[in-house]
Amino acid sequence: MSRRLRTAGLPAAALLLVGGVLGVQVAYGGGSFEPLHPGNPCTARPLPTDADGIDGLTERLVLLGVDRAACDLHVSREALTLDLADPGARTDAEVDALHRGLLAAVREMKADGSLPPASALVDDALDSLDLNAVVKAAIRAVPDGVVDAALKTDDVLTRTVDDLDLRELLANLDDPQELDAQLRRAVTDAIKDSLAARVRGLL
Amino acid sequence: MLALTVTLVLADSAVVTLALPDILVHLDTSVGQVAWVLIAYNLVLGLASVPTALAVARAEPRMASAVGIAVFAASSAWCALAGSIGSLIAARCVEALGGAVALVGCLELLVAERGERRGVGAWVGAGVVGTAAGPVAGGLLTQAFSWQAIFVVQVPFAVLAVPAALAAPAVPPPAPDRHRPALRPNLTLALLSAALTAALFLLVLLLVDGWRRSPATAAVTVSVVPVAALAARPLARLLRAPAETEVAAGCLLVAGGLAALAIPPSSDLAWTVAPQALVGLGLGLTVDRLTSQAMHLRLPRPRHAGWTVGARHLGVVAGLAILTPVFTADLRDAQAPAQEAIVSLVLDAPLAPQDKIAVARALGDDLSRQQGRIPDLHHAFATADLSPDEHSAAAQLERRLDGQLERAATRAFRNSFLVGAGLALLALVTVVAPRRRVTP
Numbered sequence: 001m002s003r004r005l006r007t008a009g010l011p012a013a014a015l016l017l018v019g020g021v022l023g024v025q026v027a028y029g030g031g032s033f034e035p036l037h038p039g040n041p042c043t044a045r046p047l048p049t050d051a052d053g054i055d056g057l058t059e060r061l062v063l064l065g066v067d068r069a070a071c072d073l074h075v076s077r078e079a080l081t082l083d084l085a086d087p088g089a090r091t092d093a094e095v096d097a098l099h100r101g102l103l104a105a106v107r108e109m110k111a112d113g114s115l116p117p118a119s120a121l122v123d124d125a126l127d128s129l130d131l132n133a134v135v136k137a138a139i140r141a142v143p144d145g146v147v148d149a150a151l152k153t154d155d156v157l158t159r160t161v162d163d164l165d166l167r168e169l170l171a172n173l174d175d176p177q178e179l180d181a182q183l184r185r186a187v188t189d190a191i192k193d194s195l196a197a198r199v200r201g202l203l
Numbered sequence: 204m205l206a207l208t209v210t211l212v213l214a215d216s217a218v219v220t221l222a223l224p225d226i227l228v229h230l231d232t233s234v235g236q237v238a239w240v241l242i243a244y245n246l247v248l249g250l251a252s253v254p255t256a257l258a259v260a261r262a263e264p265r266m267a268s269a270v271g272i273a274v275f276a277a278s279s280a281w282c283a284l285a286g287s288i289g290s291l292i293a294a295r296c297v298e299a300l301g302g303a304v305a306l307v308g309c310l311e312l313l314v315a316e317r318g319e320r321r322g323v324g325a326w327v328g329a330g331v332v333g334t335a336a337g338p339v340a341g342g343l344l345t346q347a348f349s350w351q352a353i354f355v356v357q358v359p360f361a362v363l364a365v366p367a368a369l370a371a372p373a374v375p376p377p378a379p380d381r382h383r384p385a386l387r388p389n390l391t392l393a394l395l396s397a398a399l400t401a402a403l404f405l406l407v408l409l410l411v412d413g414w415r416r417s418p419a420t421a422a423v424t425v426s427v428v429p430v431a432a433l434a435a436r437p438l439a440r441l442l443r444a445p446a447e448t449e450v451a452a453g454c455l456l457v458a459g460g461l462a463a464l465a466i467p468p469s470s471d472l473a474w475t476v477a478p479q480a481l482v483g484l485g486l487g488l489t490v491d492r493l494t495s496q497a498m499h500l501r502l503p504r505p506r507h508a509g510w511t512v513g514a515r516h517l518g519v520v521a522g523l524a525i526l527t528p529v530f531t532a533d534l535r536d537a538q539a540p541a542q543e544a545i546v547s548l549v550l551d552a553p554l555a556p557q558d559k560i561a562v563a564r565a566l567g568d569d570l571s572r573q574q575g576r577i578p579d580l581h582h583a584f585a586t587a588d589l590s591p592d593e594h595s596a597a598a599q600l601e602r603r604l605d606g607q608l609e610r611a612a613t614r615a616f617r618n619s620f621l622v623g624a625g626l627a628l629l630a631l632v633t634v635v636a637p638r639r640r641v642t643p
Contacts, residue, residue, distance in 0.1 A: 010444040014452040017484075018459025021477045022466075030466035030474075035537075035544040035611045059556040078543035081550065085567065174564065176557070 038076035041067040053124035057116065058183075061105050061157065068108075069094070069101030084170055095166050102161045110154040118151035119144035125191075128184060150198055151191065159190035204360075204367035205309045205316070206329040208272055211357050212302035213333030214340060216245055216519060217400075220407045221342035221418045222350035229350065232288040241404070242523055243292045247299035249516030255303040256509030264311040264505075268368040271304025276361035283354035305364075306512055307505045312371040314504065323498060326508070327491045334515075335429035335486055338403050342422025381502045387633060388497040389514035391450065394630035395489055396518030398457055401526055401623025402428065402482045405616055406464060406475065408530075413612030414470045415579070415605070424472050427479035428486065435487025446492050451634045453488030456481045458627035465620035470609040485627070490515075522626065530619040534612075541611035542570070545604050552600045554593055561587045562597065566604075580604050 025031075039045055045067070047060045070080040073094065083089040084098065109115045126136045164186045172179040219226070219240050227237045259267045278298035285291035314322030344352040403425065410421035439449050460481030467474040497514070498507045549563050565583035584601045 007445060007448050010439070010442050010448050010452040011455065013442070014455045014459070017481060018455060018463075021463045021481060022459060024477070025463050025466050025468055025474070028468035028474075030463075030468045033466075033468055033470075033610055034614045035540045035607050036547055037540075038543050038547055055556050059559075063550060076543060077550070078546040079539075081546050082542060085563070173560070176560070 038078045041070035041075075041077045041080075054121055054128070055124075057121070060114070061102065061109065064105035064108060065098060065102035067101070068104040069097040072097045072100060085173060087171065090170060095170070099161065099166055103158060106154050106157045106161065115153045115157075117144070117148045118153050118156065119147040121153070122147055125187070151194055155194050155197075156187070156190045159193050160186045163189050163193075204364040205268075205312050205371065206325050207360055208275075208305055208364040208368075209309050209313075209326055209329035210333035210336075211360060212248075212275065212306050213330045214337035215298065215302060215357075216248070216334065216516060217241070217337040217403050218341035218353055219244075219350070220338045220404050221411060221421055222345040222353055224411060225345055225350045225418075226288075226291070230285075230288045230291065236288050236292075238523070238527065239292050240288075240295055242520055244295045244299045244302075245516040245519040245523075247296045248303050249513045249518075249520060251300055251303040252307065252512035252516070253506065253509040255300075256307045256503075256505040259304060259307045259311070260503050260505050264308045264315075265369055265371055265373070267304055268308025268312055268371075269365045271301050271306075271308055272361050272364045272368055274298075274301030275305050276358050276365070277301075279354045279357040279361065283351040283358075303509075303512065307508055308368065310508045311505055312368060315372045315375070323495065323504075327494045330494065331432060331487065331491050332429065334399075334490065335432045335483065336426075338407055339422045339426045339429060342407065342418040342425070346417055346419030346422065382507070384507065384510040385497040385499075387638075388493045389510055391454070391630045391633045392490070392493045392497065392511060393514040393518035393521065394626050394633065395454065395457060395493070396515045397522030397525065398461060398623045398627035398630065399482070399486060400519050400522030401461055401620055401626070402457070402464070402479070404523065405526065405530065405619050405623070406479070409612065409616045410472075410475075413616065414472075414609050416472070420472070424475060425479065427476050428483040431480040431483025432487035435484045436491075438484070439488055446496060447634060449488045450492050450496075451631055453485040453492070454627050454631035454634060456485030456488065458485075458624045458631065460485060461620050461624035461627060465617045465624070467613060470606075470613065489630075522623070525626070526619045526622060529622055530616065533615040533618050537611045537615035540614075541608060544607040544611070548600060548603050548607065553596050554600065555590060558587075558589050558593045558597070561589055562600065578608065580608070 022030075047063055066080060066084075067077050070077040073080060080094060080097075083091070083094055106115075122139065126139060131139075164182070169179065169182055172182055223237050223240065226232070226240060227234065230237075255271075275298055278294050278301055281294040282291055282298060285294055310323070310326045313326050316322065317325060341353050344350075344356065407421050407425060410416045410424055411418060416424070435453075444452070460478045460483075463478035463481065464475065467478075494511045494515075497511045498504065545566065546563075549559060549566070552559060552562075554562065562584070565587040566580065569580065569583040570578050580601060584597055587597070589597050
């Protein structure tokens with residue numbers, strides 16, 4: 001073997017090996033093995049459909065509302081969620097944006113027809129409300145058409161969002177019972193207000 | 204026994220790498236302090252090697268070696284019994300001092316026993332094996348027994364080496380001080396050692412802390428490096444390239460291997476094999492060649508051996524000093540994207556809303572408890588109050604979240620591996636840079 005070949009052979013083999021290994025790594029996605037990048041909150045994304053009833057509706061409403069608030073603030077949905085969950089990082093601007101986002105979500109869901117009629121939520125709502133069994137049975141006996149005529153889901157939700165003290169709600173995230181009680185109060189008040197407004201309208 | 208002592212002393216440079224997480228927990232210390240178990244040994248060995256070489260040259264090498272090995276053995280036992288991090292670091296410093304004396308003394312005894320060429324060859328070869336095999340041995344012992352076992356197993360070998368040193372042939376009187384230290388090979392050796400720190404130290408950290416593999420799995424995985432290092436010599440003999448070409452090719456291989464470790468396509472261990480093989484081949488082509496070059500026909504031999512040991516271990520310390528801040532800063536920066544990825548997956552998980560809140564609450568508590576470390580999410584899922592029919596979806600979410608953490612950790616290690624590759628390329632520059640012409 002000539003001296004020139006011996007001098008060039010090993011570096012050439014090394015270059016070939018390095019190039020080959022790096023080439024295979026890059027071809028199989030090396031360099032892009034990174035954490036998931038948050039999606040753009042301003043574009044529509046599929047909402048979960050695993051839960052139904054009030055739980056499912058609330059989940060979809062909150063996810064859509066957080067997306068709209070994040071879009072409003074020009075941050076990712078995930079960054080806003082982390083800030084809202086941290087009392088030290090949470091700002092008034094974020095809480096106000098969440099309020100606007102939830103209202104926008106109600107409008108959007110009404111527009112695309114994904115809000116269920118009130119009659120579809122009655123059973124679920126009665127299960128969670130602290131009412132006398134006779135009253136519950138009486139309400140259940142009301143025909144769906146009457147319930148839907150008396151209560152509009154979007155109106156109840158808008159009133160609930162407006163009634164909710166979001167700062168208190170976020171402070172209660174670590175206390176499931178208090179969170180539940182606060183939501184129940186807000187929904188009950190919203191239903192009462194909606195019915196009262198309806199009756200006032202009829203009169 | 205003398206060559207084995209050299210292997211043990213040089214293996215100790217990185218032998219505790221895989222045991223550091225266990226030491227951290229057992230001695231209830233901080234990440235910053237536990238790193239000194241590694242740094243202290245290399246720093247003392249690096250700084251003490253030349254002065255001890257001067258002392259050994261003046262003393263009787265057989266006696267000096269026996270004393271050095273005995274100190275190494277006793278301080279290894281002290282390391283195993285250390286009940287606090289301060290005590291362990293102090294024991295490691297003494298161990299390095301004993302090791303420095305033993306290293307230089309063993310070189311003289313091996314040369315007296317086997318002749319110049321074979322003696323130096325055995326000393327250099329034992330050092331390469333020790334450097335490459337240290338993390339593997341340490342990981343296996345930690346997994347099989349405990350971190351203390353790393354130090355316990357050294358004691359009988361070192362004790363047996365004491366009579367072997369005393370029984371070695373007499374060493375001729377030291378040669379007068381004739382040659383200056385070989386600057387270029389020692390500088391290349393220091394830069395390569397700094398780069399190899401990235402391969403050995405960072406890779407085991409990535410495997411154990413980032414990808415949550417057991418110390419034994421990590422040890423078996425990183426065994427690719429010593430195996431490839433052993434394969435390098437026959438390959439080099441086959442190609443019969445000049446020594447400097449071998450070193451240049453070796454530097455290139457180490458740089459390429461580290462760059463490939465920076466960009467694995469997934470956390471599958473198989474993706475580390477080829478990059479490690481490149482690093483191992485590079486290690487096998489460079490370290491013994493450079494050590495031999497730095498010592499070739501230079502007298503007194505112990506002093507020049509001391510310079511090579513100093514260059515290697517101060518290179519390791521420099522590597523740790525350069526890479527640790529890069530790595531810790533990147534790990535800190537990785538927290539926000541990792542948290543956002545976790546939030547994204549939890550929000551979109553196929554769980555009931557109340558279970559999502561339960562998981563998020565448990566994760567939040569665990570993440571704030573494990574600040575500054577790559578978190579283990581299993582505890583959060585085990586303690587979250589979930590409905591029984593949601594356990595399978597929760598297990599799937601846990602796997603996906605672990606995957607995100609692996610991605611975040613891999614990303615956090617990327618720059619450090621690339622800095623390591625840069626150090627190897629710098630070593631390559633010192634090899635290919637034109638030499639000053641010596642006028643007759």
